[in-house]
Amino acid sequence: MIHQRALEYLLGLQGAALLRSFTEESDPGFGRARVAEMRRLLDRAELDVEPVAVERVSAVDGYRVWSRTYDEPGNGLFPPEEETVHGILGGLPPGTAVDAACGTGRHSEWLAGQGHRVIGVDGSADMLARARERVPSGEFHEAPLERLPIPDAHADIVVCSLALTHVRDLGPVFAEFARVLRPGGHLVVSDVSHELAAIGSVPRARIDGERPALLVDHRHRASDYLGAAVPAGLRVVSCAEPRMSPPVPLDTPAELPDALETGPWDQWPWSLISLTPEVCRAVTGDMPVLIIWHFRRDPDR
Template sequence: METPTLDPAPAYALWAASYPAYAHNPLMHAEERAMLALMPGRLEGQQVVDAGCGSGRYLRHAMARGATTLVGVDLSGPMLARATALFDDAPSDARIALAQGDLAALPLPDGSADVLLCGLAVGHVPDLGAVLHEFARVARPGATLVVSDFHPVGAALGWRRDFRAEGQRYAVRHATHYYSHWHAACARAGLAIDAVAEPMLDPADIPPGAHFDPIALEVPVALVFRLRRLAS
C-alpha cells in the first residue's frame, strides 16, 4: 500500500497525539547532539525563540540552560497543545509564550530574539530564503541562530519523514535544501554562517532488531548551522 504524503498541518494534526517532547529516534538523537553542541552553553537573561517548536523539545533544553524568557511558535495547534506541558515544569520566574504561526511569517516583532532555535522544521517550507529572511527579521543584530534540517543525502537515498497514526503510515511533505541554498539564502538575509555540523548516527542509539537502511550508518543524517545576525 502506498504511503500517503500529507502537508505539514494535517500531518502534525494526526501525529501530535503520539509525538513526545524529546528525541525519539536515532536521527533525532544525532541531530540533537549537534544542536546542543552549537547552542550557547548558558542562556540566562536571553530571550529565546523556538521557531517550529512542536511539542517543546528545544524550549526544554533552553530552560535547562537557564533561559526564563521563551517564545515557541508552531504551525500546528495540536502540537502547541502538547507543548503546554512546559508550563508544568517551568521555574517560577519563567515567562513562556506559545503562538501559532508560519516559519515564513512569525507573529513576533523585529529584533525580539537574542537566540533563535529551529529544529528539523525548515524543510517543511519550500522557500528557504523566505524562512531565513524572517528569522533574520526576528533576530536582533548579533543574535545567535541554531537551525537544523534533514541532510539532503537522505532525500537522494529516498528516505522519507514518516510516522504511524490510527493504524496507517503517513509521510510528511518535505523540501530538500542543499548547502548551496543555505549559503545563498544566508547571504541575502544578512546572516553569517559561523559553524556547520553534519552529524551521523551513533550505532548505540539503534534499538536491537530495528529495520533501517544500513547505509544510514555511513552518511550524515542532519545538517546543523550556527548562524549570526549581522548588523544592518
C-alpha cells in the first residue's frame, strides 16, 4: 500500500528546489525562502491530516476505469507526443501499421487517415471497445504486448504509445516488435519520462468508484530501452525528449497563499503544484516529459 499526504508532497517540492539551487546560480534569498516556507507548511493545521491509502493495480484494472475519460481534453502529454510521432511517420507510404497498446485508438485513427491498414492490439477490452468505434476500418485484438497476434515480418510500422511504463521487462516486448516488423520497418515508441513520473505523474483511478489506486509504473531509463531494442535487431534512428518548459531562474518565489485548498486526491499532484507554482517551475524547468524513440528493423536480420 502507498500512503500519500499533501503536506509531504509540498515539502518534497521545496526540497527538490533546494537540491537544484545547491549546484546552480540562484537568487541570494532562494534557499532561505524555501526553508522558511517549509516551516510554514508544517504549521498549517489543515495539512496535518491522515494519509490517503493508495493501492497499486494492474494496467488492465486501471484502464477499465480510465477508459471512460481517457479521451477527454486536458492530457498535456498528447500534443507534444503526437507532434513528434506524426513528424516521424508522416509521409511514409501507406502500408500495414500495428498500433501496439492502442488504447482508445488515438494513433490508430491518425494512421488510418494516412492510408495505412491498421491493426490495433491492447490488453484492455474496455479500451478496445472505444477503439473499434473510433476506427471502424481497423482490425483490433485483445492480447498482451509480449504475444502479438500478428504474423512474422507482417508490418511496415509499429507504434507503441505511453504504455511501456506499465511493463517491467522490456526485452520480450521489443523482441515481439522486431518479429512482426518487416526488414527495414519502422518502430516508434513513446513513454512518460522517468523524471516526470518521479514527481507524481502516474495514472490514477478509483477502483469500484471508491478505492484510490495508482496504475503499475516502471521507470525505464534510456539504457533499458536500448538494452531491449538493440539485441532484437532494432537500430536507433532518433531519440527525442520534449521538455516541460524552458529553464527558469531560481528567483525567490511568492509566499504561500492564505488559504490552502489541496483539492481531492483525484486531482493530485496537479492541484498541489498549483499552490506553489514558482517552486514547481523551479523543479520542473527543462525537465523531459516524454521520451520518444524511432527505431528501424535491421534489414539484414
